[in-house]
Amino acid sequence: MMRILLTGANGQLGWELQRSLSTLGSVIGVDLPEYDLAQPDRLLELVRQVRPQVIVNPAAYTDVDKAEQEHDLAHTVNGVAPGLLAQQANEIGAAIIHYSTDYVFNGSLGRPYSENDQPAPLNAYGRSKLVGEQAVQQVGDAFLILRTSWVYSLRGNSFVNKVLRWSRSHRTLRIVNDQVSNPTWARALAEATGQLLAQAGSQPAGWIRERRGLYHLAAPDWTSRFEWAQAILSLDPHREQQVVQEVLPASSAEFPTPAVRPAFSALDCSLFSKTFDLQLPHWRDALRLSLTV
Numbered sequence: 001m002m003r004i005l006l007t008g009a010n011g012q013l014g015w016e017l018q019r020s021l022s023t024l025g026s027v028i029g030v031d032l033p034e035y036d037l038a039q040p041d042r043l044l045e046l047v048r049q050v051r052p053q054v055i056v057n058p059a060a061y062t063d064v065d066k067a068e069q070e071h072d073l074a075h076t077v078n079g080v081a082p083g084l085l086a087q088q089a090n091e092i093g094a095a096i097i098h099y100s101t102d103y104v105f106n107g108s109l110g111r112p113y114s115e116n117d118q119p120a121p122l123n124a125y126g127r128s129k130l131v132g133e134q135a136v137q138q139v140g141d142a143f144l145i146l147r148t149s150w151v152y153s154l155r156g157n158s159f160v161n162k163v164l165r166w167s168r169s170h171r172t173l174r175i176v177n178d179q180v181s182n183p184t185w186a187r188a189l190a191e192a193t194g195q196l197l198a199q200a201g202s203q204p205a206g207w208i209r210e211r212r213g214l215y216h217l218a219a220p221d222w223t224s225r226f227e228w229a230q231a232i233l234s235l236d237p238h239r240e241q242q243v244v245q246e247v248l249p250a251s252s253a254e255f256p257t258p259a260v261r262p263a264f265s266a267l268d269c270s271l272f273s274k275t276f277d278l279q280l281p282h283w284r285d286a287l288r289l290s291l292t293v
């Protein structure tokens with residue numbers, strides 16, 4: 001049975017991980033305010049006490065716009081803390097699974113990004129996450145970095161929940177069609193993480209060390225926010241509550257935000273599929289499942 005320490009246990013992904021990983025052994029889930037990655041001493045002490053075999057770290061400063069102002073905090077949480085966790089994992093012979101983002105790319109490549117493509121973040125959040133990747137890689141022991149994209153869950157303030165909410169209050173929705181990536185259901189990502197760890201068996205650190213590295217893991221295929229919103233509306237099981245009558249494409253320039261987003265940041269996930277013989281369901285299938293309660 002595996003002992004797993006899970007950060008960000010109340011977040012979109014962390015909440016699902018707490019459930020998906022529970023069949024593997026004991027999951028110790030922690031989150032703010034008790035365990036703060038900005039002041040990680042207490043968390044590192046917990047790691048030494050609990051001696052998990054795996055640390056799973058979905059905790060992150062994820063407010064992309066606010067990070068433009070709070071870049072120091074984002075850097076500490078997303079950039080520095082993952083390296084300290086990786087170091088602590090290394091010292092006790094544990095593995096670490098860390099999550100990163102498509103926002104490390106600038107979105108101008110014009111095809112899905114592979115792991116070999118050069119990151120060039122456009123915003124403070126992306127820069128902080130890139131520093132975190134590098135910090136985990138530098139420790140370089142038993143680590144997996146899973147770069148994902150457009151994570152949503154039906155809990156929390158996800159794009160899916162926002163569109164459902166707007167559809168009940170607005171007759172016309174204007175949604176950007178110049179941002180393209182892979183909408184990824186937090187539950188599917190958590191399940192894939194659990195199945196990966198199940199393959200690792202009772203000595204996960206050794207197994208992960210042999211396959212260590214950075215992998216892209218998001219739902220195939222890519223789509224625009226505009227098309228994603230249309231799918232949300234048509235798959236909504238309570239469509240009778242919608243007052244929305246039209247959904248119009250818009251450009252990002254019409255909705256200025258503090259942080260610039262990449263235009264085309266879809267991820268090529270073939271390395272992950274080949275290595276672990278796992279893939280996430282198509283984004284549309286996952287969306288249908290996520291909306292069925």
Ligand SMILES: NC(=O)c1ccc[n+]([C@@H]2O[C@H](COP(=O)([O-])OP(=O)(O)OC[C@H]3O[C@@H](n4cnc5c(N)ncnc54)[C@H](OP(=O)(O)O)[C@@H]3O)[C@@H](O)[C@H]2O)c1
Binds near residue numbers: 007037062
């Ligand atoms: N959401 C996306 O679209 C997306 C896309 C690509 C990659 N990712 C990555 O995927 C991972 C999971 O994202 P998510 O959507 O599940 O994020 P989320 O819902 O915002 O969850 C993050 C969790 O981390 C916690 N947290 C924030 N600051 C912390 C700190 N200083 N110390 C300890 N915990 C802290 C949050 O607590 P509070 O809620 O109390 O702040 C929350 O429980 C992250 O690594 C993120 O960068 C996300």
